Amino acid sequence: MAETSTRTEADDAGPEQPEARVGWRYTLTQVRRDPTALAGLVLIAFMTVVALIGFVDGVVFDFLSEYAVFADMGVRQYWLAETVWVNPATDPANARILRPPVGLTNPYYPNEPGTMAHPLGTDHRGRDILARLFYGTRIAITVGIVSTGIAMFLGTFVGAVAGYYGGWIDDALMRGSETLYAIPFLVLVIAFMTAFGRNLTYAMIGVGIATIPTFARLIRSRVLSVREEDYVEAARAAGVRDRNIIMRHVIPNSFAPVLVQATLQVGVNILIIAGLSFLGYGAQPPTPSWGQMLNNSRDYMLPNPWFSIWPGIAILITVVGFNLVGDGLRDALDPRINN
């Protein structure tokens, strides 16, 4: 049994540093040769650029908005303001809310065709949808990566400790992680946020904690085989402390699958957090997030379906990007599937 596990381990990552580095280079070459993974990288890069633009207040605004109308309002206010600046019921001629995208007309406000000033139209409060999408990208990418980072960090720790020590520690930690897994993510995170705070920070922490089991299990199974390796045995015999063995040998050699999982998990977490925001547990208005935009759009699906379409497409593109890269990495790291 120990023999077989030794062999697979050597095939996968290579026990020593120089070999591991060759492994990384090999992986990168593989990924570069994989057109779908490249497409994923391009998508992620694109969304990251969009997210970065979202950080620069004003750039998007200058490009997208009608300055004359909003000159009296600050840039941020325009993006994020909650005020309805034209009431279509009292002032239908000037109604600008729910404007459709360029070139289209809105059956409910036929005087208002889409214009270049608002390429994707405006929402129920007259806010530019593209600008809000940009801003939402920044939120989605940040929370996706941060929550995955939390899950990866804690999950790796839990899994490594459980796998390395075994016995009752293993039992306790694994039952704990099964417990977390048994409660649906959404429910767990909503309860968590209600208890501690209904904002994005707690959404990230909550989703991070809720997805610990995914990483804990993965790393534990890897650790179980790495633990039997000769070099770990040797380190132990040489009197290296357990903590150092875990940190220096066990975790680095179990990391390849964790990286794959982390890439995929960013996508999953973006979906979870979009779901949370859709239910009202995420970025709080006026800060725009994609899920919250979709929630707002529910009341306007008939007058302006476009309002519901764009945020979904944004989520889709981002998550597809992470999934493609994750799949590409997995194929590159697992020659068995790749053949």
Place this chain on the structure above:
Amino acid sequence: MGRLRYTISRLLQAIPVILGVITITFLLTDAIPGDPVSIMLGPSPSAQQAAAIRAKFGLDQPLHIRYLNYLVDVIQLDLGTSLYYQVPVTEKIAERLPITLYLLLSSFTFALLTAVPLGIISAKRRNTATDHVSRVVALFGVSTPSFWIGLMLIIVFSYWLGYFPATNLILPWTSPSQIDGASTQVDVIVKSIHHLILPTITLGTLQMAAFTRIERSSMLEVLGEEYVKLARAYGVSERTILRKHAFRNAQLPLITLVGLQLTSALGGAVLTETVFSINGMGRLIITAIQNQDFQLVMGTTLVFGLVFVIGVIVTDLSYAYVDPRVSFEDSE
């Protein structure tokens, strides 16, 4: 180990998980700020009234006592009384759980019925146009927020085309007299399925995509096995190889995934029920959290945990039906 003993040992293993679920939800609900009593009685209840309510629900006890009391109650199948609805939690769950299970069952059926053929065809015709299409469908399926699919389906099929209703799910066990235009139970069931189609696709797409991906990869793996090559060398037809040699062996990873997907499907049910205004467990739990209806939050979460644990055990047991070689040894 026999099947019975295995089942029992799996059930015993589930006990710590269920205990954990109870503990986590108990502590979380306890940490929720705000006073349930003030929610029940309004903003400024009289001190006497408040004290009476507190005593009635045991809220005046310290945390550990309440926890132990709750555990004892749960063992006696008493989940307490909903503060908001003023009915026993079990009654509320009995009313809502069948609706969610109905939705889950139909979406898993949809997912399996589409994913298995799609995955097999994809693996069989690897790197052909068919394969690419099915892979793209699966990729988009796992990358699309389910509630957005629901919104799009409502826009297209309810608002524009008017084929399917977007709200007012009819349950198949409703009496025909309560439904317009239904004279027999069959009419009710037909109407119910008609209502259920959009929610099913909404909730089932993610599962469908996940199942397709695993079916394809595990089918590919099995088709590369020596015994399949041997069968091919002996001139066994591809059809027979697929049906007799490869199919069964490729299903084990899928079965595992079906069990594990339950938890994300339960979460997805919360969103699907919100989009289609279905009064199932998902919406119940959300309103319970919003109303700080502690007993109800704990009860519903516990039931979610139970559904998941039972689902995983059932999938574990179903291994044996698919693969007779599986013996129920404890493999750690």
